[in-house]
Amino acid sequence: MSASLHLTCYRVSAWLLSNPRFLLLLGVLSPLLMSAEAAPLLFDIEAFASGLTSTADISRFNTRNALAPGVYRLDVMLNGQSMGRREIRFVSRNQLEGAQPCLNLEQLAQLGVVTQKLESTTDTACRDVDQWIPMAGSSVDIESLTLNLSIPQLYINRYVRGYVDPAQWDKGVDAVLLNYNFTAGAVTAGEGEDRAYLGLNGGVNLGDWRLRHQGGQAWASRNGLVPYQQTATFLQRSLSTWRSQLTVGDSFSSGQILDGVRVRGITLASDDRMLAQSQQGHAPQVRGVADSNATVTVRQNGYTLYETTVAPGPFVIDDLYPTGYGGDLNVSVTEVDGRRSTFVVPYSAAPHLLRYGATQYSATLGRVQQRGVSGTSPSVFQGTLQHGLVDNLSVYGGSTFSQGYGQGKAGLAMSTLLGGFALDTTHSRAQVQGHGVISGQSWGLAYSKNVPFSGTHFALGAYRFSTSGYLSLPDAMNVQDLGRHGGSLDRYARQKSRLDLTISQQLGEGTLSLYGSSIDYWSGRQGRQTSFTATYGATWKKLNWSLSAQRSIISETHQLSDRERSDDIFFGRLAQPGRVENHLVLTLSMPLGDGPRAATLSSSFSRDAGDVQGSQQQVGVHGLLGEEAQTQYGLIGSRSTGNQDGSSFNAYAGYRGSEANWRAGYGQSRDSSQLSMSADGGLIAHGGGITFSQSLGEASALVYAPHAQGAQLGSSGAHIDKHGYGVLPSLRAFHTNAVDIDPEGMPVDVELKESNRSVVPTVGAVSLVKFETVSGRALVIKATHPDGRPLPFAAQVFDEHGREVGVIGQAGKAFVRGAADQGTLTVRWTEAAGDRCYIHYRLPPRQPGQRQENADQLVSQCRGDTARHEENG
Numbered sequence: 111m112s113a114s115l116h117l118t119c120y121r122v123s124a125w126l127l128s129n130p131r132f133l134l135l136l137g138v139l140s141p142l143l144m145s146a147e148a149a150p151l152l153f154d155i156e157a158f159a160s161g162l163t164s165t166a167d168i169s170r171f172n173t174r175n176a177l178a179p180g181v182y183r184l185d186v187m188l189n190g191q192s193m194g195r196r197e198i199r200f201v202s203r204n205q206l207e208g209a210q211p212c213l214n215l216e217q218l219a220q221l222g223v224v225t226q227k228l229e230s231t232t233d234t235a236c237r238d239v240d241q242w243i244p245m246a247g248s249s250v251d252i253e254s255l256t257l258n259l260s261i262p263q264l265y266i267n268r269y270v271r272g273y274v275d276p277a278q279w280d281k282g283v284d285a286v287l288l289n290y291n292f293t294a295g296a297v298t299a300g301e302g303e304d305r306a307y308l309g310l311n312g313g314v315n316l317g318d319w320r321l322r323h324q325g326g327q328a329w330a331s332r333n334g335l336v337p338y339q340q341t342a343t344f345l346q347r348s349l350s351t352w353r354s355q356l357t358v359g360d361s362f363s364s365g366q367i368l369d370g371v372r373v374r375g376i377t378l379a380s381d382d383r384m385l386a387q388s389q390q391g392h393a394p395q396v397r398g399v400a401d402s403n404a405t406v407t408v409r410q411n412g413y414t415l416y417e418t419t420v421a422p423g424p425f426v427i428d429d430l431y432p433t434g435y436g437g438d439l440n441v442s443v444t445e446v447d448g449r450r451s452t453f454v455v456p457y458s459a460a461p462h463l464l465r466y467g468a469t470q471y472s473a474t475l476g477r478v479q480q481r482g483v484s485g486t487s488p489s490v491f492q493g494t495l496q497h498g499l500v501d502n503l504s505v506y507g508g509s510t511f512s513q514g515y516g517q518g519k520a521g522l523a524m525s526t527l528l529g530g531f532a533l534d535t536t537h538s539r540a541q542v543q544g545h546g547v548i549s550g551q552s553w554g555l556a557y558s559k560n561v562p563f564s565g566t567h568f569a570l571g572a573y574r575f576s577t578s579g580y581l582s583l584p585d586a587m588n589v590q591d592l593g594r595h596g597g598s599l600d601r602y603a604r605q606k607s608r609l610d611l612t613i614s615q616q617l618g619e620g621t622l623s624l625y626g627s628s629i630d631y632w633s634g635r636q637g638r639q640t641s642f643t644a645t646y647g648a649t650w651k652k653l654n655w656s657l658s659a660q661r662s663i664i665s666e667t668h669q670l671s672d673r674e675r676s677d678d679i680f681f682g683r684l685a686q687p688g689r690v691e692n693h694l695v696l697t698l699s700m701p702l703g704d705g706p707r708a709a710t711l712s713s714s715f716s717r718d719a720g721d722v723q724g725s726q727q728q729v730g731v732h733g734l735l736g737e738e739a740q741t742q743y744g745l746i747g748s749r750s751t752g753n754q755d756g757s758s759f760n761a762y763a764g765y766r767g768s769e770a771n772w773r774a775g776y777g778q779s780r781d782s783s784q785l786s787m788s789a790d791g792g793l794i795a796h797g798g799g800i801t802f803s804q805s806l807g808e809a810s811a812l813v814y815a816p817h818a819q820g821a822q823l824g825s826s827g828a829h830i831d832k833h834g835y836g837v838l839p840s841l842r843a844f845h846t847n848a849v850d851i852d853p854e855g856m857p858v859d860v861e862l863k864e865s866n867r868s869v870v871p872t873v874g875a876v877s878l879v880k881f882e883t884v885s886g887r888a889l890v891i892k893a894t895h896p897d898g899r900p901l902p903f904a905a906q907v908f909d910e911h912g913r914e915v916g917v918i919g920q921a922g923k924a925f926v927r928g929a930a931d932q933g934t935l936t937v938r939w940t941e942a943a944g945d946r947c948y949i950h951y952r953l954p955p956r957q958p959g960q961r962q963e964n965a966d967q968l969v970s971q972c973r974g975d976t977a978r979h980e981e982n983g
Contacts, residue, residue: 179209184250184257185868186221189266192846193221194278195868198257199236211248211257212236220277221259222267255864271429272386274846274870276350281318282875283812286795288312289805292788299782304331313874320346320874342372348872353384355873363474367462367494368508368519369582374487375476382470383873384844391432392463394455394525395501396439399424402446409440410457428465460530461556462506463523464498471495478512480584483591488513490583502526506534514541515586521554529559529568538579540586543593550579571610578604578632603631620648637665653700660693692719702731709733724752738827740766756780768829768836769802792839794876799833807840809871811849815881818862819961820855824848829855843873851881857961858888861927886928887956888965893937893949893972894922901947901972905939925965931955937972947972 179202186193196217200209214236219225228242239246239259246261291309296302306329313322324341344359357377363370364379382390396408400420408416408430416430430439439455464470472494477487494508502525510517521534532555539549553576558569581589581604589602611626623645630638640663647656699712713729730746742764749757762775770791777784792806801812804827813823816834823829823838830836830851841847850866863882871877891907894900900922907916907924910933916926918937926935932952939945949972956962 182255184255185866187256187258188221189260189263191271192868194275194846194870196220201236210238211250213239213242218242220275222275223261223265224267227265254866271388271431272845274386274844276384278870279348279350279844280869280871280875280877282315282809282871283796283878284317285315285812285876286312287315287792287806287874287876289790289792291790291805293786294788295784295786297782297784302331305329315874315876318347318872322346322874346874348381348384350384352378353380355379355381360479363492364472364494367496367506368492368510368517369584371490371492371583372479373474373476373490373492374479375474375490377472377474377476379472379474380470381844381873383842386429387845388429388431389465389468392459392465392498392504392525393430393432394439394457395466396427396430396441396455397424398441398443398453400443400445401449404446405444407442407444409442410438415439432459456502456525456527458525458530458559460523460525460558461532462496462504462521463502463525463530463532464496464504466498466501468498469496478583478587480587483587484594488515488587492583510583512583512586514590515539515581515583517583529557532556536580538581538586540581540589542590542599544596545593545599548579548581548589550577550581552576552580566616567612567614569612571612573607573609574605575607576605578606580604606630606632617646618648619650620646622646639664653698655696655698658693658695658697660691660695662691662693664689693717694719702733707734707736707739718752724750724755726750738822740827742766766804766827768804768827768831771804792837794837796835796876796878798835801831801833801835801837803828803837804839806837808873809841809843809847809875809877811838811841811847811869811871811877811879812836813838813849813851813879813881815851815862816883817860817885817961818851818853818856818881818883820857821862822852822855824850824852838879841869841871841877843871843875846870849879857963858965859927859962860885884927887930887953888962889926889929889953889968890965891916891924891926891935891949891951891968891970892922893924893968893970895947896971896973901937902939905937908936908938910934929953929966944974947974949973 179200181197181199183195183197186196186198198217199212201212202209213221214234215225215228218228218239223243239248239261243261243265246259246265248260249258250256251258289311292307294304294306296304307326309326311322311324313320315321321344323343325339325343326341327338328336330336340360342359342361344357344361346355346357348354349356355378357379358375360372360374361377362372363377396406398406400406400422402422403419404422405417405419406425406427407414408427416427418427439457440452441455442450442452444450472492474490474492476490478490479487490510490512492508492510494506496504496506498504504523505521506523507518507520509519515538517536517538519534519536521532523532524530534554536552536554537549538552539547542548552574554572554574556572558567560567585602585604589599592599592602607628607630609626609628611624613624615622623643625643626641628638628640641660643658643660645656645658647654649655693716695714695716697712697714699710702709702711709731710733711729711731713727715725715727717725726748728746728748730744732742732744732746735741735743744760744762746760747757748760756779758777758779760775760777762773764771764773770789772787772789774787775785777786790805792803794801794803794806794810794812796812798814803810813830813836814834815821815830815836818830818834819832821830821836823836826838826840828836828838838849846868847870848866848868851862853862853865856862861884863884865881867879867881869877869879901918901924903918903920905918906914907918907926909915909928909930913928915928915935916924918924918939924937929935929951931954933950935949935951937947937949949970951968951970953966953968
């Protein structure tokens with residue numbers, strides 16, 4: 111259609127909608143048009159190529175859904191957004207439409223409907239959604255057991271994208287959890303040495319409370335058992351009202367604003383994970399004015415981030431997802447008449463930058479636990495606060511108070527046209543025995559800028575300068591310990607300044623990355639450490655390649671006088687060049703085939719120059735095996751010249767199982783060999799027994815599907831065990847997680863009534879997700895009338911208890927679930943007494959507990975009498 115024709119159609123439509131006579135005519139005809147009923151959609155049995163007309167009653171297939179009246183547990187989708195799994199009552203309105211969902215006011219309110227806008231706000235009746243709300247509707251997807259509701263936005267509370275009602279949060283079941291990581295190795299070099307390490311991370315879930323412990327045990331053949339190291343032991347629970355976590359015991363304070371330390375005490379801190387993903391991190395608000403029901407589109411670097419329709423008048427979009435380094439937002443407002451206006455919203459990400467009105471906090475009270483410091487553990491209080499003052503400006507700060515130590519910090523973060531900035535200043539004051547009061551300041555700057563459409567990202571990751579008297583809390587405890595023992599404070603290295611610089615630029619088909627870091631210390635023995643790295647990587651056809659160059663300089667300084675310090679306070683003064691290392695690496699890799707699990711050939715060449723010289727060449731092949739890519743392997747050979755002349759060979763193999771991950775390796779060099787192995791996984795002890803799994807994440811789902819041994823849980827590689835349990839690890843806390851079960855690999859005599867569920871676990875929760883199954887002998891029957899005529903297509907098959915167990919398909923075959931070893935099946939094609947027949951059968955008995963790998967086959971006749979006839983097929 112040409113542009114001129116489009117314009118003509120638009121002008122005609124605009125004239126009709128502005129003509130009062132046309133609107134009056136439309137108002138008169140609308141009730142007549144809406145009262146006209148469309149012809150019902152009917153199931154056409156003649157579409158099947160059997161060539162025979164069935165006499166079976168197929169009216170049950172002509173209803174809108176095949177659910178019978180009753181209460182069902184369904185996944186509810188409201189305007190495309192998940193509202194969780196809920197129990198919904200279905201009632202029958204008429205024979206044609208079948209059972210329909212029936213909701214009351216309380217259920218509508220739980221779904222976010224503004225019930226005050228409905229005609230009746232006190233009615234307790236149960237109705238379909240279209241009887242409550244004009245222009246609303248519902249549909250049921252029986253395969254996925256999903257109820258889709260469509261409700262006009264006028265009647266819906268406005269929630270941000272990704273919002274999950276805390277009422278849907280699942281605290282999980284009471285359980286004992288354990289993650290483990292075991293490594294062991296044997297080295298044959300000189301006297302040789304054997305080593306082993308076992309890391310543990312476990313705990314107990316009781317209601318809303320989580321008891322957690324982290325620790326590790328090491329062993330070496332030379333020294334025997336090393337004392338067990340406890341990392342953390344604490345009790346924790348989620349506080350949904352405050353969007354916070356309460357932690358009691360040995361844990362670590364947050365190190366985002368102030369120095370993180372290990373504390374035995376109590377911590378209360380906000381938890382960003384409880385917010386919708388569209389409210390986490392920082393993203394600017396988009397404000398504008400629409401002249402009509404306009405479409406607003408938000409783009410960044412050419413990609414569409416968000417699109418919605420708004421009503422006439424001012425609008426605000428405050429639920430954009432954060433996008434990494436940022437980049438200016440290009441906003442277009444398209445009116446209904448085709449007019450379009452555009453504007454730009456500056457956006458650069460910066461540390462500690464929050465959304466407008468957002469607040470984060472933490473408060474810790476207890477005693478500091480620091481290794482290597484003698485004496486009693488001092489008490490400490492540490493608190494931080496961040497707040498988004500306006501859309502692109504946030505303030506943050508915090509304080510630390512301990513015995514003989516105090517610290518205060520204040521800063522601000524902003525997003526500007528020039529980029530994102532974070533600036534802060536910190537003051538510390540420490541009392542050191544024999545040295546009096548030591549105080550100082552520290553200033554910090556962070557900067558980032560993403561240049562639109564240029565592929566350039568520039569980040570001054572951090573620059574921080576501290577005076578000689580500034581001490582962090584861990585530094586202060588070490589210095590105070592030195593003072594108590596009469597040691598020299600110059601022995602303790604205190605960082606003077608640090609500069610980190612990162613630049614990335616897209617060049618051609620690849621990306622060039624530059625990284626630099628420079629650190630120096632107030633201690634004269636430490637000097638300055640500087641390193642630069644440049645990397646370029648790209649792909650040419652199937653070949654992936656990258657070239658990396660690194661230069662490191664470690665210099666030493668002499669003791670500086672006060673005069674020298676003031677003259678050279680920024681970088682310090684070098685007395686001698688120190689040690690220089692240059693490292694150049696070229697890597698190449700390409701797949702050896704086209705399949706998704708094809709092996710990959712890789713090689714690398716590296717060369718060292720400077721104080722350490724030499725080169726190394728390496729070539730290897732690695733890949734995956736198995737239908738689920740559960741096995742990995744690799745063979746690597748290398749040769750070195752220079753300071754470590756010689757060749758070596760390494761091989762490894764790993765297996766990702768449903769219950770653990772295993773890995774073994776062997777290495778051989780000129781002077782030694784090493785054999786190693788490792789295993790990691792988890793387990794959950796619950797009311798149904800003990801279930802092994804892969805390593806558990808921040809939350810997990812304990813799936814129960816009776817008799818469904820071998821069924822796979824999503825793409826995780828986990829399976830249902832012989833007891834009917836399986837674990838889906840690494841779920842996202844406070845967010846909706848899909849739990850899917852694949853019947854592939856399951857016995858044929860077991861059927862899943864549903865294959866997907868959803869759950870919203872809290873942190874550390876073990877959510878019990880049950881899948882209903884039907885277990886019984888599977889039987890394929892091919893039956894005919896005694897005269898050889900096929901049974902009517904779509905006829906129903908019932909067992910001796912009157913349950914429908916199958917349907918006659920093409921060629922007179924029926925798949926029956928739950929058949930007994932012997933019995934009688936009834937085939938019925940209408941309600942008339944004579945339109946039925948009976949199949950009498952006897953099957954070979956099965957061993958107790960034996961599962962079917964294939965369905966039994968039965969060829970029989972369907973007779974019109976109920977006399978007992980035993981047929982074997």
